[in-house]
Each structure stands twice: as structure tokens, then as C-alpha cells.
Amino acid sequence: MKILLLDKNHPLITDQLLAKNFILEEDFTSSYDEVCRKIKNYDGIIIRSRIPLDKNFLEQAKNLRFIARVGAGMENIDIPVAQNLGIQLINSPEGNRDSVAEHVVGMLLILMNRLFIASQEVKNGIWLREENRGDELLGKTVGLIGYGNMGKATAKRLSGFGCNVIFHDILPGLSDEYATQVSLDELKERAEVLSLHIPLTEETSYLIDKKFISEMKNGFYFVNTARGKNVETKSLVEAIKSGKVKGACLDVLEYEKSSFEKLETENEDLQFLLESDKVIVTPHIAGWTIQSKEKLAQVIVDKILAQFSDHFQSIH
CATH class of the missing domain: 3.40.50.720 (NAD(P)-binding Rossmann-like Domain)
Structure with missing residues (x-):
């Protein structure tokens, strides 16, 4: 399973997913259009808020199985389109x-x-x-x-x-x-x-x-x-x-x-x-503590592993 990380997050995400044999690629700078052109190559995305995942974006994500948002709000994602395409939506409000x-x-x-x-x-x-x-x-x-x-x-x-x-x-x-x-x-x-x-x-x-x-x-x-x-x-x-x-x-x-x-x-x-x-x-920092950065990331990892345990179990 190949995952694209579009925003910087706590390193435990990469550490723990790599340990479970997921393939990860980081891209923190490409524009919306550049990401659209390559999104068909990925099974999952981990995001915060940098790029909107709208109808156009999602329809080009031919192989996408999940979107994981490190945070609570999902308004940057066209949820009905994602659901119609069978894409699993994951967020982490428990973390902050x-x-x-x-x-x-x-x-x-x-x-x-x-x-x-x-x-x-x-x-x-x-x-x-x-x-x-x-x-x-x-x-x-x-x-x-x-x-x-x-x-x-x-x-x-x-x-x-x-x-x-x-x-x-x-x-x-x-x-x-x-x-x-x-x-x-x-x-x-x-x-x-x-x-x-x-x-x-x-x-x-x-x-x-x-x-x-x-x-x-x-x-x-x-x-x-x-x-x-x-x-x-x-x-x-x-x-x-x-x-x-x-x-x-x-x-x-x-x-x-x-x-x-x-x-x-x-x-x-x-x-x-x-x-x-x-x-x-204050500048949108209510959920923004040293502890929440780690907890948000851990919740996301736990949910990805719970949803897609069949992936890493089948490898061994």
C-alpha cells in the first residue's frame, strides 16, 4: 500500500507505518495541479489542510482507498464524492x-x-x-x-x-x-x-x-x-x-x-x-500543543492500521 503525505506531521507516522511495510512518499511543496497529476499512483493520503481534496482531485485518484486527516475538521474534503467513490475517510479529533x-x-x-x-x-x-x-x-x-x-x-x-x-x-x-x-x-x-x-x-x-x-x-x-x-x-x-x-x-x-x-x-x-x-x-492554535501533535499522529496511525490490518498481516 502506497501512501502520499502532503503535510508535515509528527515523525511517528512515518516511523510506525514504515515498520508495517507501507510505502510512503512525502511531498510538502507540490501545487494542487502537480499532486492531481500523480494522485492515481497512491492508495492513501495523509493530510492536514494544505491542499483541498475537491471533486476534480478525487475523481483523478483512481486507486485511492483512504484519506487520513491529521485533525478534526473535514471541510477541505468533498465528503459526498469521496464516499460515492468508496474512499474511507479517517480523522483524529480524539488527538487534540x-x-x-x-x-x-x-x-x-x-x-x-x-x-x-x-x-x-x-x-x-x-x-x-x-x-x-x-x-x-x-x-x-x-x-x-x-x-x-x-x-x-x-x-x-x-x-x-x-x-x-x-x-x-x-x-x-x-x-x-x-x-x-x-x-x-x-x-x-x-x-x-x-x-x-x-x-x-x-x-x-x-x-x-x-x-x-x-x-x-x-x-x-x-x-x-x-x-x-x-x-x-x-x-x-x-x-x-x-x-x-x-x-x-x-x-x-x-x-x-x-x-x-x-x-x-x-x-x-x-x-x-x-x-x-x-x-x-489567537492564530488557530487551540488544538496546537506539544502533546496534541503526537496524539493526533498516533490516533491516525492506529486508525489506519485498524482499517487496513489485512495489508500488513498478509505480508508476513
Whole structure:
């Protein structure tokens, strides 16, 4: 089985797959068109986000048996086409759920306690106490949208802070000791903190818009570690200015490139987010820790070996 690696990942992927007699080829620089021309020669691809695997690409991948995405989101892959072609889709949300959960809690603590602002002020010779009075997580009702790997890990952490965690998910029966499942209407009625843990699909594109925000009963803190295009930035900015959104923690932005390498758009709304003391922005790093790099890779290897064990067993 011949596998093409299109992005740099933890070396354990190559080490462990080579040990199982897979044939690996690395290509971290070829363009989309160049990869299209040779993709018919491979049985599998391991990717992050560098190249979109669209209909044109997949139809040229005549021998492709699987696509393994080192990460959670699969929006860079034309999933219906891949499924129709019988290509197995593999991802690894288990690998960075803990880093995402810690990032959510970290951003909330920094924002709600004005830690970054107060630190910068003191470093500049400004000593303000009353102006930097914080807001506690204890007792807050936190509403999560999406209760998969990321949502559950986040609920576990927040429950330890004495939060009342509720969530909405399209699948039923997911309540556990950390959070209670509710309807979307009930979440909008009760939540004081709102955090997104959903993929980017047609249904979730710009889910958080002017209408959604207006239906939230309480002023609330907003966290997005999911995808930038889950949120209509213009509406979020308006809500921050009006005070409906008390503050925002954004690890992802509507204006990112699809490869997540950088921002591709600059406008007044983005500038507001970057300048506001009510907003924390990080460069799509919520799932990006030393530990998650290794765990994401290990999950992918384990899943490939589980799916295609017939390959390496037949060799011996």
C-alpha cells in the first residue's frame, strides 16, 4: 500500500507505518495541479489542510482507498464524492480535544479576569485595581453547541470550575456527568457563556448571526475554537459594541485561508476585533500543543492500521 503525505506531521507516522511495510512518499511543496497529476499512483493520503481534496482531485485518484486527516475538521474534503467513490475517510479529533478544552478555559480566564490587559498596564507603569475587577466563572451557565470530542472535553474542565454546563447537539441522548443536553431554544434562554464545538457544514455556516445573537436572552461571553465561518463577524462586532456580547475569545476567524496559514482579508470588522480590549484573538492554535501533535499522529496511525490490518498481516 502506497501512501502520499502532503503535510508535515509528527515523525511517528512515518516511523510506525514504515515498520508495517507501507510505502510512503512525502511531498510538502507540490501545487494542487502537480499532486492531481500523480494522485492515481497512491492508495492513501495523509493530510492536514494544505491542499483541498475537491471533486476534480478525487475523481483523478483512481486507486485511492483512504484519506487520513491529521485533525478534526473535514471541510477541505468533498465528503459526498469521496464516499460515492468508496474512499474511507479517517480523522483524529480524539488527538487534540484536551488542548482545545484547555485553550477554551484559558481564554475565558484571561478575558473575564482582564489578565492580559492588567499585565500590560502594570508593565507600562499603570496600576489600576477597580478598573480591572474580574468576573468569575463559578456559577455561570455555559452553553456548548456540539458535544463531540471537543465539547465533552471542554465540559469536563468547566464543570470543575463550578459552572453549570448545558449543551445542544443534533444527536440525542448525550448527557453525562459533566453536562446536560437541552434544546437550542433552552440554551439561548439560559446561557451566559456560549462556546462552539461544531464542524463547518452547510447547516453550521454562519450559524451565529444577528438573528441568533438577538435570540440569546442574556448578555454573554462568546468562544469560538471551531471554524471561523461558523460566525458572521459583522454581527458579532455589532453585538460586542452594543454590549450584548460581553467579550469574545476567538481562535478562528471568518477571514482565514482554507489552509489556516494566514488571514486573507482585512476590513473594519477584523480591525475592531484586533483592537478591542473585549476580544482575545489567537492564530488557530487551540488544538496546537506539544502533546496534541503526537496524539493526533498516533490516533491516525492506529486508525489506519485498524482499517487496513489485512495489508500488513498478509505480508508476513
